[in-house]
Amino acid sequence: MEQTPDTQGSLPRTAAATTPENPWPLRVLSEKLKAHIENSPESWVEGQLLEANIRNGHAYLTLRDVDVDYSFSVTVWASVMRTLDIAPEVGARVVARVKPSFYTKTGRLSLNAFDLRPVGLGDLLARLERLRRALFDEGLFDPARKLRLPLLPGRIGLITGRNSDAEKDVIRNATLRWPAVAFDIRNTAVQGVNAVPEVIAALRELDANPQIEVIIIARGGGALEDLLPFSSEDLVRAVAACGTPVISAIGHEADRPILDDVADLRASTPTDAAKRVVPDLVEELANLAHARARLDRAVRTNVQREAQRIASLRARPVLANPQSIIQGRGEDIERLSRRGTLAMRSSLARGHDSIAHLRAQVRALSPQQTLDRGYAVVTADGGGIVRSAGDAPVHSLIGVRLAHGQLNATVTSSNVPAPSTNSPQHTQTLTNKGQSA
Structure with a gap:
């Protein structure tokens, strides 16, 4: 409805300018909403058909979101219906090219569809794969x-x-x-x-x-x-x-x-x-029994092994007869003692033999041994040994030492032999004469 210039001039130009004293008529708001909504561009939407009523060639549909409980009324005019390959069916998943429409008399908002296409299995799979790839790239599947x-x-x-x-x-x-x-x-x-x-x-x-x-x-x-x-x-x-x-x-x-x-x-x-x-309880009980059997077998094997080791140790002579070590060492000591005694006796015997041999040698070289063979030692009255007849003049006293005992005698005669040219005295006399010359 057209307004008179006076009426138009008296109405506020914007919704913010309205007041209780100067409000908009409802038709003005409806017309402004219709102009604003129907200026929206066309868009493709996806949803599932809950209702599909076809009357006089027109289709009146209810389209609901596939994930949340949002729905919208959609109208498909007969001119568009004639271009569709298939008729809309309840439960079908579709994509539609729609534009908002506002009916001013009832204030009803709906969508007018200019194209309607079912979503095929291939399209769904392709969309799922794109979503799967995007989530994989985010690392959600790591x-x-x-x-x-x-x-x-x-x-x-x-x-x-x-x-x-x-x-x-x-x-x-x-x-x-x-x-x-x-x-x-x-x-x-x-x-x-x-x-x-x-x-x-x-x-x-x-x-x-x-x-x-x-x-x-x-x-x-x-x-x-x-x-x-x-x-x-x-x-x-x-x-x-x-x-x-x-x-x-x-x-x-x-x-x-x-x-x-x-x-x-x-x-x-x-x-x-x-x-x-x-x-699985049965499987776990079986595993527990198996583990218990393995543990029991391991313990028994270990006990048997240690028992065998103990028996082996007890069977050793040192444990079967602990005194055997002492006896063996005692026998060793006795054997070494006997060997030491024999060695000492042998050494003493050799020493005795050596001493006897040395004693025999000393005795063979001693003056007494010479006297025992029949020789005698003549000493002058002054105690010196008479080596020459000249050392004991006639009427001098001499002593004669025999092998057994001593004799005292007086020299009654003396026979002094002439000096020999080979004698030491003669050689000494010649040497003295040569030196005097």
């Missing part, structure tokens, strides 16, 4: 940042669907392996738009509980579209920031959501997660 699982967790957090087969498989198999296992279960949506926020909320609640030592996120198999929440970037980053070890047990062996790459341990199935989170 094995060095993954946490080690406890050997025997005291309490396990389990995030899964309510009354799901995955929940039953995990609890049944874990209990069979370790009957004392305890679970703290959080039932959440595991597909659809509510899955991501509910799983993230349960994950953060369990991570904040200090009694929870490991968390299992489990879901049964399904189509790729059903498992898409477990490739959500928000959920992947929440698991990466979790301080408690997380096990991903989504789908079957062939399923590979991005959650498997960022989790601390990837289990092929929920049953596999139950087998890997707790040890």
Whole structure:
């Protein structure tokens, strides 16, 4: 509706200039909002179709975000519908080229779609691979940042669907392996738009509980579209920031959501997660029995070996008869004593023989031995030895020492022989004469 110049001049030009005394009519605000909203450019959006009503060739759709509970009404006019390859179906995941539209009479905001395309499996896989590569480049998949699982967790957090087969498989198999296992279960949506926020909320609640030592996120198999929440970037980053070890047990062996790459341990199935989170009691008891047997065998072997060593030591003569060492040493002393005595006696005998030989030699050379052979020693009255007849003049007293006893005699006659030319006296006389000449 057009306004008169007077009316237009009296209205505030901007919303900030309005007052209780000078407000805008509602139609002015609606028209301004319509002009502002419909000036927005076209954009491509993605979502899932919750409603699809087709009347008179027009399609009236409700498009919801794939991760959070946001929705928008979308209108596809008949002219656009005729250009589409397939008709919109409830549950389909689509991308649409839309532009906002504001209906002033009811204040209703909606989107007008000018193109609508289904998201194919190839497109989904390509987008997931791009996201997987980006998260890998950030280092979220680095094995060095993954946490080690406890050997025997005291309490396990389990995030899964309510009354799901995955929940039953995990609890049944874990209990069979370790009957004392305890679970703290959080039932959440595991597909659809509510899955991501509910799983993230349960994950953060369990991570904040200090009694929870490991968390299992489990879901049964399904189509790729059903498992898409477990490739959500928000959920992947929440698991990466979790301080408690997380096990991903989504789908079957062939399923590979991005959650498997960022989790601390990837289990092929929920049953596999139950087998890997707790040890097998039967196996552990068998290992314990085996270890006990090995320990018992090792102790017995060691005792037997030491007993054999002790028996070997006791069998030695020194321990069997400790006096044998003393006896042996006593025998050695006696043998050495006998050898010393024999050596001493032999040495003494040789000494006696040597002394007797020397005594014989001395006796053979002594004057007494000469006297014993019949010789005599003649001494003058003055005590000197008479060597020549000239030394004892006639009528002089002499002494004669025999082998036995001594005689005193008087020289009655003397026969002094002429000096010989070879005698020492004659030679001395000739020498004296030569010197006088």
